[in-house]
Amino acid sequence: MKKIMIVDDQPIIRKMILLALQDEHFVLTEACDADSAYQLMLKDKPDGIVLDVMMPGQLNGFQLCERIKQSPELSGIHVVLVTACGQIADQEFGRALGADAYFVKPFSPVALAMHMKEALLKEST
Incomplete structure (x- = not known):
């Protein structure tokens, strides 16, 4: 079973992603901000994270992505940014941080679910 954490401050978005990712191969957890997500992932490292960028708290999604990718313990987490920040510069910035x-x-x-299955289950098939 692969663990996926969904991090978004909007409950309706988290619910939509939870429904899309329901699969026999995934264990899903959720957090409403990047600060609590970081604390949770230190205790129980997920295999993947679906991460909003604009959230309340000390950390935004870009900062959490960077923190994950710079951490020797967490850098293997597959980070997917899901955000309204759709400018090319935002996308390039996210990828430069390691998304x-x-x-x-x-x-x-559906596309998000297909991506996560492909990314996290490829070694299982």
Whole structure:
């Protein structure tokens, strides 16, 4: 089973992503901000994270992505940014920080689920 954490301050977005990612191969957890997500992932490292960029708290999604990718313990987490920050510069910035994929809101939950399955289950098939 692969663990995926969904981090977004909007409950409706988290619910939509949870529904899209429901799969027998995934264990899903959620957090409402980057600060609590970071604390959770230190205790129980996920295999993947679906991460909003603009959230309340001390950390935004870009900062958490950078922190994950710079950490020897966490750098292997597959980070997918899902955000309304859709400018090319935002996408390039996210990728420069280490994001493995970037989805712009509104996005296709089906495409996100397909991406996560492909990224996290490829070694299982």
